[in-house]
Amino acid sequence: MDRTTAGFDQLARFWLNDSPARGVVARLDESIMRALRDHDYPAPVRTVLREMAGAAVLLASNLKQPATIVLQAQGDGDVPLFCVEATQALSFRAYANVRESARISADATLPQMLDRNNNGRVVLTIDPDVGQMYQSIVALEYASVAENLQSYLTNSQQTDTRLWLREDGEALEACLLERLPEHASVEDSRAWDNVVALMEATFAQPFMPFPYSEWLNFTFASEDVRLHPAQAVSFSCPCSIDRVHNALKLVGAEELMPIADETGTIETRCEFCGQRYSVDRATLASLFAESSANAAPGTRTLQ
Ligand SMILES: [Zn+2]
Structure with missing residues (x-):
């Protein structure tokens, strides 16, 4: 069998x-x-x-x-x-x-x-x-x-x-x-x-x-x-580029932007399934711009 x-x-x-x-x-x-x-x-x-x-x-x-x-x-x-x-x-x-x-x-x-x-x-x-x-x-x-x-x-x-x-x-x-x-x-x-x-x-x-x-x-x-x-x-591994973006936002611009400035991209790898993700400098900058805009007082959309 x-x-x-x-x-x-x-x-x-x-x-x-x-x-x-x-x-x-x-x-x-x-x-x-x-x-x-x-x-x-x-x-x-x-x-x-x-x-x-x-x-x-x-x-x-x-x-x-x-x-x-x-x-x-x-x-x-x-x-x-x-x-x-x-x-x-x-x-x-x-x-x-x-x-x-x-x-x-x-x-x-x-x-x-x-x-x-x-x-x-x-x-x-x-x-x-x-x-x-x-x-x-x-x-x-x-x-x-x-x-x-x-x-x-x-x-x-x-x-x-x-x-x-x-x-x-x-x-x-x-x-x-x-x-x-x-x-x-x-x-x-x-x-x-x-x-x-x-x-x-x-x-x-x-x-x-x-x-x-x-x-x-x-x-x-x-x-x-x-x-x-x-x-x-x-x-099944539910990892995705969106989750990677969220994780990078938590790490913060101060830590990541200098690396991106030097290398052009941030490379990460899912520990569970081995999938590699690459986030380029421009995308990273817009992620941080987006999250600081959301965090700034008076700019939240009213729900
Ligand atoms: Zn994965």
Whole structure:
């Protein structure tokens, strides 16, 4: 079975008819390969980004309104930033800031890459298209992406939640299980523990190229597994020349005009997708003229 088989680059919700659990499962195949294609990251950096992308897509699928999840691991090590963004529409992008001097061993863990002085942290931001941004920060305590996010979810969710991630060096599979809150009896607890143990056993196995519609039935062999229709997961980078113009305006004329005077253009590159943008001196000057006109008192148009 190759990677183009149906079921790849998809996300689906499922529930178990006889146990107090529901879940969401996703496979990132071509999408994650595309997201990392134009980056020359060391293998352990790619692994962390794959895992963070899988987790971010699962979290984004739970959003109740159009929004973007920004999941970052921040520290002061050889890789001071890992960043993944995923939207409610299940598109995502990813990048890492790898220092030029970085020496990353083939088996480096997330804390070893991120953290020099034990102050690594995981920052989760929910940025709605409309409304207030929400951010939470937890200390980086564990070696793996899954354990750190698991700890975050356990502390922030009202109900038992478990997260699993596994990858094969190219693709990634992610699963989030949630205990149904209204099922709180001792018997329900036992059933929940059983469901968790079954999923644990599946994710202890190496990544297998089977669609989850097959392995879910295999994992919960004695259960009635119900799957909602799958949704496509894709790589997408929303960068644009307009966003570049806005970013340059924030940097300011004082810093940029001398560079433009000397070189004729300002060159920038999208950190996520590698797209290069070039803004010439005349365009830059008109951007700053426009923003200072807008800022000057008495020149605003009345709305
Ligand atoms: Zn881009």
